[in-house]
Amino acid sequence: MVGVLALAALVGIAVGCLIAWALLAPKLSAARAEIASFRQQLDAALARESEHARIADQERQRLERELAAKDERIAALLEESAALKTQVQTLHERLEEDRAYREELQRQLRLEFEQMATRILEQRSTLLKEQSTETLEKTLAPLRERIAAFEEKIDRAYTEHTKGTASLREQLQQLFQLNARLTEQADTLATALRGDKRLQGSWGEVQLERLLELSGLQRDVEYKVQVSTRTSEGDRIRPDVVVYLPEGKHLVVDSKVSLSAYAAFIEASTDGEREQHLRHHVQAVRQHIERLASKDYYAAEGIHSPEFVLLFMPIEAALSVALHADRELYTFAWERRIVLTSTTTLLATLRTVASVWKHERHNRNALMIAEEAGKLYDKLASVLDDLVKVGDTLERTKRDYENAMNRLCRGSGNVIARAQRLVELGAKAKKQLDRRLLSDAGGSDPESTPPLEP
Numbered sequence: 001m002v003g004v005l006a007l008a009a010l011v012g013i014a015v016g017c018l019i020a021w022a023l024l025a026p027k028l029s030a031a032r033a034e035i036a037s038f039r040q041q042l043d044a045a046l047a048r049e050s051e052h053a054r055i056a057d058q059e060r061q062r063l064e065r066e067l068a069a070k071d072e073r074i075a076a077l078l079e080e081s082a083a084l085k086t087q088v089q090t091l092h093e094r095l096e097e098d099r100a101y102r103e104e105l106q107r108q109l110r111l112e113f114e115q116m117a118t119r120i121l122e123q124r125s126t127l128l129k130e131q132s133t134e135t136l137e138k139t140l141a142p143l144r145e146r147i148a149a150f151e152e153k154i155d156r157a158y159t160e161h162t163k164g165t166a167s168l169r170e171q172l173q174q175l176f177q178l179n180a181r182l183t184e185q186a187d188t189l190a191t192a193l194r195g196d197k198r199l200q201g202s203w204g205e206v207q208l209e210r211l212l213e214l215s216g217l218q219r220d221v222e223y224k225v226q227v228s229t230r231t232s233e234g235d236r237i238r239p240d241v242v243v244y245l246p247e248g249k250h251l252v253v254d255s256k257v258s259l260s261a262y263a264a265f266i267e268a269s270t271d272g273e274r275e276q277h278l279r280h281h282v283q284a285v286r287q288h289i290e291r292l293a294s295k296d297y298y299a300a301e302g303i304h305s306p307e308f309v310l311l312f313m314p315i316e317a318a319l320s321v322a323l324h325a326d327r328e329l330y331t332f333a334w335e336r337r338i339v340l341t342s343t344t345t346l347l348a349t350l351r352t353v354a355s356v357w358k359h360e361r362h363n364r365n366a367l368m369i370a371e372e373a374g375k376l377y378d379k380l381a382s383v384l385d386d387l388v389k390v391g392d393t394l395e396r397t398k399r400d401y402e403n404a405m406n407r408l409c410r411g412s413g414n415v416i417a418r419a420q421r422l423v424e425l426g427a428k429a430k431k432q433l434d435r436r437l438l439s440d441a442g443g444s445d446p447e448s449t450p451p452l453e454p
Helices: 002-129 133-180 186-193 197-215 260-267 271-295 316-325 329-335 343-409 415-424 435-441
Strands: 223-225 241-245 249-254 309-312 338-341
Touching (some): 002 343, 197 223, 197 309, 241 343, 249 343, 260 316, 271 316, 271 329, 271 338, 309 343, 316 329, 316 338, 329 338
Parallel strands (some): 249 309
Antiparallel strands (some): 241 249
16 A cells, blocks of 8 residues: 555656746756856957957057057266266367466466566666657657567467357257257158158258358368368269368268168067168168278378268267167278268267367467567567667767867866867857856856947
């Protein structure tokens, strides 16, 4: 009985399970379909998020590259600013040295003239007092002219030095303004770099002319532009600039290097493009070095230059990236007697040349002053010798005068007393002798002595 009941229970349970399955089967199928649809939506959402993440990563990498380029530009500008500050400090020091040199020269000249004048006055004051105004004026006229000419030369030298000092201050101000305009000229620079090679060459020559003006050198005096000459083989060449040095020496400067590849490097948007254009830029610089070395400017007719040529690249960063990309570039140029220069280094070189010329002019002025001082001293010595001779002549004349007067007026039986005695005795005379002479001669006054009776 129990077994029957258990069997019945099992049958009931089985029947209940079948009924429940029959009722739940449609809902389970719908749930599975909904789960599959949700999974598809989830996979699509994950794919979209993955694509967004990939795009965001690419943008991040691009921004990081731009940030790195900006950092390099900032570092380059900071380096240029430091170089300019160093140069300004150097120019200030040179200005102080020139001021000290001028003050010391003035002090020495003043001291020498004071000593010379004091010595001359002490030695010759007695003689000068005995000279007549007319004789002294005639004697000192040549000396006065020499002194006036000498003072004019000193004033001219001082005026030239003052103008040079003012020009140096103005150039320092221009140097500061040039540093401030570096960023503002970026657009103009890019436009010039995208032009043809002839436009680039003209732009480089304009920048070179600006540096020459800032350096203080005088055009057609201390440098010349586009000088036409010939090589030792007879080929005609025309260097951009020839800078003149003392003792007949020269410096040749060239500014025709191509910067098109550098412009493309700046505008490139990917690392691959930048690397390619940078290689082209280095190659262009090397090719220009080879062309420049083949011209032998330093051996050209009429040019006495050290055996190297200055290759000017008007953009600091263009030279910097080329040297950074090719560590052997500077050595490569030097072996071919080419010196690579940028705006900062060339300006420092030209300012050094201008300073050398300034010291050369100062030395020449000092030599002229010394020569004029020697001539002035010789002339003064000659004048003083003449004054001594005049004094000796006056002394001899005075002694002769006194001797003659002694014979005329003094002593017993002197000439004046005898002549006056003749008048007193009746000699006819239209004039009378001076009373002082008669008094010295011991004769009587003609007005107080009555004439003799006929």
